[in-house]
Amino acid sequence: MGQDDETTRKGPWTENEDFQLVFYVHMFGDRRWDFIAKVSGLKRTGKSCRLRWVNYLNPGLKRGKLAPHEERLVLELHSKYGNRWSKIARKLPGRTDNEIKNYWRTHMRKKAQEKKKTASGSPALSPSLSQCSSSSSICTSNPTATSIPMIETKERSFYDTGGVERSFYDSGATRVSDSSEEQEGYCGMDEIWKELDLLEVDSMKPFFDPYSEIAPSLPWDSCLSTSWTMDGQEEFAENTFHLTSKQFSSGFID
DNA sequence: AACGACCACAACCGCCACTAA
DNA sequence: GTTAGTGGCGGTTGTGGTCGT
Known part of the structure; x- marks a missing residue:
């Protein structure tokens, strides 16, 4: 599947790469990973991009220990x-x-x-x-045992106060969390969101709320799909957005 | 202060399922 | 019906940080 040549990058993601990926996911949604990998100029596979987004960059993620x-x-x-x-x-x-x-x-x-x-x-x-x-829970000797001793704790995690929910998977109801809580553990990404805010990407803002649901059906997705064919998309993206990614590396990030 | 053990997390790999051509 | 491309998933490994000695 093509991309596994020697130019493909592996290993830890850099801030720059994160930044680019976030940008392109906002542009194209979080479905077309191979496409994103190509047009972003990231020397990563689509899989790698998806993984990075799902496990780290997705704004809906909680961080820190499980409550x-x-x-x-x-x-x-x-x-x-x-x-x-x-x-x-x-x-x-x-x-x-x-x-x-x-x-x-x-x-x-x-x-x-x-x-x-x-x-x-x-x-x-x-x-x-x-x-x-x-x-308060890891007490069974058999992990798969059905009789798991449920120790009731009144204790509530600080996460359990309405952090961003991935309603995409569950209810479909979008929820915006208390941003102060949202900040918890988001140091790295915070910077990225801030930088995105600072960019002229503001024009995209109406479509994108970083704290809202991840957008499997981002509005611009449908907007774009009405005027783009997949081929056209690729061409357009190559011409337009690749430039932007270069700007990232050269202009916005030292 | 140095070292090793342990833990938490990030990332990769290989396989499988799905889908469009 | 077949096949290639792609995404998703589970298993595994690598690495950096923390803690105890």
């Missing part, structure tokens, strides 16, 4: 669905399958170690208890 209620939900859903991470992730607004996968892996490993310890050591309430209470 206790999220942990419980993960356990519950995993017992239901198994390793269907994307399915589980859809039930956890703002969380990605990758994140949940990582979480599960880490905690299951931890649990396996604890199990070993308790199996060889005293069966009494031991170190594992403190671990359990701290996470």
Whole structure:
């Protein structure tokens, strides 16, 4: 599939690349990854672009540790669905399958170690208890067990106050979160959003609200599709937007 | 202060499913 | 019905940060 030649970049994304990707996703929506990869001038595969967006750049993402209620939900859903991470992730607004996968892996490993310890050591309430209470949920010995002890915690995560929800997957209802909360953990992206604001991209603003739902059906998507054929799109993008990406690298970013 | 162990996160790879030609 | 292109998913690995010794 073409793009895997030696010019294809791999490894960590640079700020510049992030910036470009965000811009092009806003332009074309978050579906046509191969197209975006091509026209953006990013030396990345479409897959890579998608992954970067889905797991990191998407403004609807929460960052930071899973809240206790999220942990419980993960356990519950995993017992239901198994390793269907994307399915589980859809039930956890703002969380990605990758994140949940990582979480599960880490905690299951931890649990396996604890199990070993308790199996060889005293069966009494031991170190594992403190671990359990701290996470308030990771207490089953069998990850897939259906009887997951649900420890009710009144504790509410600071995430659980109405962060951006990925309603795309769930209800379809768009929600704009309290921006102060939204800032939490968004240091890097914040800069990008700010810079986007500063750009003349303002003309696009009516179409794009970075804190609204990710736009599988961005208005300009339909606008553009009325006047563009796919071929025309490519041509137009090559001519028009590639220039913009060059401006990014040369003009807006040192 | 140096070192190793552990953890969290980011990213890649390979496979599969879907879709348009 | 077949096939190539593309996106999505799950598994795995690499890396940087933190913590304990």
